[in-house]
Amino acid sequence: MAPAAAAAAQPAPPSLSLPPSQFARLQPHAYLLAHLSPPPSSNQPSIRANGRAPSQFRVTSANTGSLTHTNGSAVVRLGDTTAVCGVRAEILHTEDIASWSVSRPTPASSSPTGNKRRKLTDSTAKLSAESENKEEDGDDESQIQDFSLLVPNLSLSTGCAPGFIPGAPPSALAQSLSHQILTLLHSTRLVRAEDLRIWYQPPNLGPEELERHNENEQMDVDAPQGEVDLEKNKEIKAFWVLYIDIMIISLAGNPFDAAWAAVLAALRDTKLARAWWDVDNEMVVCSDAVSEARKLSLRGLPISSTFCVFEADAASGWRAVVIPDAEEEKELDDSTRKGIQRRWVLADPDGYEEGLSQERICVVVDKEQDGKGKTVIMKLEKNGGWAVDTKELKTLVDISAQRWEDLKQILEQC
Template sequence: MATTIQKPSASSSSTTTTTTTFPASVFRALTPAAYLHAHLTHSPPIRPSTRAPSDFRPPVLNTNSLSHSAGSAVVRTGDTAVVVGVRPEIVGVKDIPGHAEILKASQESAGEAQDDRVEKLGLVVPNVELATGCAGSQIPGTAPTRAAQRLAWRVREGLVGGGVVDVEDLEIMWDRPVIGDEESSEEEEEDGAMEMEEENKKVKTRGEVVGYFVLYVDILVISLAGTPFDSIWAATLAALRTTVLPKAVYDPELEMVVCSPLKEEARRLNVKGMPIACTFRVFEPSRFKGLKDEKKTWLLADPDEMEEELCSEEISAVVDCSNAKLGTQIRKLEKTGGWVMGAEEMEQVIESSEKRWAEWNGLLEEL
């Protein structure tokens, strides 16, 4: 950006021309909306990050980086970096209020509705922490922000509502000894007294839930440069796919659940599906002074920090293309703020999300 300044000469009435050039960083700081608009009006349009409007930042994934976690992952997209660790803990059914009623209700509705014990029993507990200094707004000594609480709620909603974790993988079963047939009726006992005497000598077992694994998902955002949820969700999914649970058995003598220290007896947590989150923003220049006459809008995929501040309309999509028979499953489609997005733009969102899913699937399917 150049500004021309004309100053009168001291010896004559003629004028001299002085040209002052502002660096791009100054242009961006003074008028960020005009700065972004100047890039997008190029042919073809390009963002300040050198990405096209539909381009996502390339992901980088590392797993099992935390030695004291059952599963962990580090994800970096652009300048946004997230670390996730999974800590399994055991809770007995005696310590869960109302467990018998919840278990009975799930057994009665088996086959008719999705088992909601993961939600009702609180078996998945995500926690998001925005590290001090990860962004300019994160200063030392402050309480957890609403942004961190909302991110944790969205992660929990995706894991629990999306059925990513199966409750059967978290159950700890015990084959409880049963003497005879407890379900026999009184009439059958009278008619077959001799047979029952023989049956009473045999010890049978019945599967009984004695406890659950509770997964504490600890999420630390160490660098925040826009679109945190996409990175958090991918890191959480990767950490769960690498989570290993020890073999847990119930000891009736100790009346407690004990875990085997042998690695060969441990098992991988089964993660259902491959849902991937994608975030988009709509840049509407007419909202800003000096750009009121601009009617065109741009749909920006995976916005960075500056683009998030300039865009009021957000679209969040969660898609899963892991089932070839079902095709693309839209797990969630949410829009907040603004009125620009229509059916055509929503189709672009889904198409871009499918491409992003393929990119993440190439990294996650090997875990």
Template structure:
């Protein structure tokens, strides 16, 4: 007599469960039923674990500086090209002497006032299923450009002196001595004839979460790769002349090495407030970003052997307080020592 074989239970792959019930799926990973199983995320990382970064400089031939940054499945290409801005083309810029120019005033941010650093972010077709071809610039691309622009100027990483092109007038007083020595010395002061404007183009060719951290790392790495041609003012033709020799090109003197770290807050019960259990997820991916409504980004710089907090931005939620901020800053310090080796900081 034949025995009936038991019917196999219906089972689905992990990816199917993640799509059908994303919140319970992530919660089951962070809060496993077995006590001997550690808390992990759906991607296998611990809550405070970063993805491995990969950085390659000088990938673009026709750019003053470039970098390719890959963090997990998020890949960013940054190219920086330099263009000249003549002082004669700047409206109301009349004081061109070294001691009377606006740049001589304390606290004057020349790069910001003259828009010498111009970032632009583009999300390439195919980088993420959410971005279709033929669409206008997305809200994400515009907000990222604004945040990159703000951090470039608040960090003061690019020295304005590196962007200036000076001209020293010849000394004509030998043949015709002047009676007033002060007036003579004033005429012989160097003049700013032009500035370098850096156009920072950032292209996402793959996007799997945490776009700001990857974009900022690409910007810092590309700025460290920039080599500007030697430029001088030709008084006879009244033009800027750039040297072709690569040996005469100079690198930027960057101040510090800022690193940005983003974290999300995942709540066990989305309907509860601060009293519910929650987890801080460092360096989130796209799957985690869709399940969290509170985001914190901190920017630190440990170049001078102490942590310099350059900025904290927070959006949504009510869970993150002082203790959570300290935890994120501590993770950012660890990330800085890892990334600074790749960025050359």
């Protein structure tokens, strides 16, 4: 009895199983694959390690006007990734632009096209207005790019994620994200150059003065003299330059979507003071009245959605069956097909999933505000692999369109 009692008092041998936290650190690929590919007999859907469905985005929140020393600011939180954006506006005089004298646009009223436009019929004038809008869009893009009127800068704060230590130089990730944001600002033509121009309109001197100053110039008889003279003498004296500073204070995957959403929210919150050219002092003067400040008239609302592709390791034999013939795969039932899935497209990847995927897709869409709600693809970028085909890209565009609706409501509420 004594030996039996002693044996019963001995502790049980330790279990050979690992807790989920250690399993995730030791075998991250197998850990995520175990969630996405459950046994067919369990009848459980594919679910990610963070509890989301493959096409589900993280909870998003936005807040504007948090920084009082900026013209516009926003804080956007995408799961555990948080981005803070502040927009500062500064005045750039045309005298300080070296290429301004050679790139100065010719007034429309002084060109033959401007004189003939007044004599067009209604139907032709409509086509002329459309072409004029296209020219204006091209002018917006050229001036904003040539004079660098939009200057984004993204930085990753110390401690936002492991590996970002104090005193380190700007990382390649921060420089890459800054360039992507600048490229997207230019390609979408989000900010209009007209909102950034500071004009000088000379006063109307009257018929006698106009006749004396323009005695050597032939006026257009089809247009009022005052209109022609005002259009001719109107000139740009300065531009507003928008410095867009973004800081990622918490990085847990997908920093581009969070940073771009913060830029959108901050630009929607940006107000520019009423500015005019003071002839006596030869300088730009701004009004202190807050009521006279105006918001930017942004062109659309492009929303970015990022996806990553997670592929199963067929060599490890983890419920992955290689089917050599596509016809044989079509004949399989649903339960068997569930066990042979070898890759998943994950929306809004977190930091854990980004480290396990190599192929990434970024889709930027916008919707027309004409009542039809047609989806317009502003950017479609895929890098790191060739697993996603045309059919899956169309599905990702549909998911991005739904994401546009959700994020639009969030930005309108802030």
